[in-house]
Amino acid sequence: MQVLVVGAGVIGLAVARAAALRGHDVTIAETTGGIANGVSSRNSEVIHGGLYYPTNSSRAHHCVRGRRMLYEFCAGHGVAHRKCGKLIVATNEAELAKVDTIRTQAEANGVENTEMIGGNAARAMEAELSCIGALWSRETGIVDSHGFMLALWGDLQDRGGMIAFETTVERMRFKASSWYVQFSGRDAGELEFDAVVNAAGLGAQPLARRIEGYPADKIPRLVLAKGNYFGFAGRPVFSRLIYPTPVDGGLGVHVTLDLAGRMRFGPDVEWIKQESYTVDARRADSFYERIRAYWPGLPADSLVPDYCGIRPKLTGPGEPAADFMIAPEAAHGMPRLVNLFGIESPGLTSSLSLAEEVVGYLSS
Secondary structure (H helix, E strand, O other): OEEEEEOOOHHHHHHHHHHHHOOOEEEEEOOOOOOOOOHHHOOOOEEOOOOOOOOOOHHHHHHHHHHHHHHHHHHHHOOOEEOOOEEEEEOOHHHHHHHHHHHHHHHHOOOOOEEEEEHHHHHHHOOOOOOOEEEEEOOOEEEOHHHHHHHHHHHHHHOOOEEEOOEEEEEEEEEOOEEEEEEEEOOOEEEEEOEEEEOOHHHHHHHHHOEOOOOHHHOOOOEEEEEEEEEEOOOOOOOOEEEOOOEOOEOOOEEEEOOOOOEEEEOOOEEEOOOOOOOOHHHHHHHHHHHHOOOOOOOOOOEEEEEEEEEEEOOOOOOOOOOOEEEOHHHHOOOOEEEEEOOOOOHHHHHHHHHHHHHHHHOO
16 A cells, blocks of 8 residues: 655654554655754653653643653664653642642543652652652663654665655645655655655644635644743753643643753743744743742753743643543545544653554554
């Protein structure tokens, strides 16, 4: 089967690899000149445990299963990663109740190796920490996300798949059992495919609107939530990831670590109308306030603007977080077409599991 995947981010690469492993002839169309230049290039590089997500949701299922697959993949492909664990901390009784709710949700989701610990036990693990209790998640980790995506690309190439860079899908139409796709850019022209997967991230909704005959009421709205990160101008004081209780739209300004040993903080949630990748240095004021709730020793003038990413959300401020939206033929009526909308966190962790589900729809 000739399969087109649109988008060379982590989801597109994982889907393309999974399709190639099934014996399909796979092409990725990517608007930019390289892999992972969109949402996938600007995340926390965290391997999430699967603690937070509603029972039986797609996010819960794919995060837990995908996390296990990701650790196995990284070990088998030599991708740098570390199972450092994380603490979700409570600084007052109200937060402690929230953290206990997360523990209950984690158990419902089948997340292994979690434990509620007291403030003294948490401080024994992280001396700089201030809290009255915490949920200790041993399965959470960090990964070299670009190394992971390079390994996905390598597996795709090994099985004959290819990426057409600087190539944009202008329109698509289904006729006589085939998809006819018009491209612009480096590989301009029209090509015929048996199946198409839209993994275009922030561009998924605009692409769906360019599919001839696709029902407009099946295209969800796109809501942009910018997440800003600030680096720490000093030596790291934590050896594990430290998370506060979740906030509207995200998981709170948390301590993230990278494999090089750097410590940074973020992301926050900034609701925006159009794409912007500038970190406003003035947002540091709110970061200091939030971080000092669990790290009172944060020095003044120690945070520096680092980078930001944009989450392709399906719901806005004050609304319940939407699940991943995986739309195969049953959702819209068009054969061998899967649209992926709202694939935000924990998309990286979920990618290998999501890819298997998506590829399963292509030949059904």
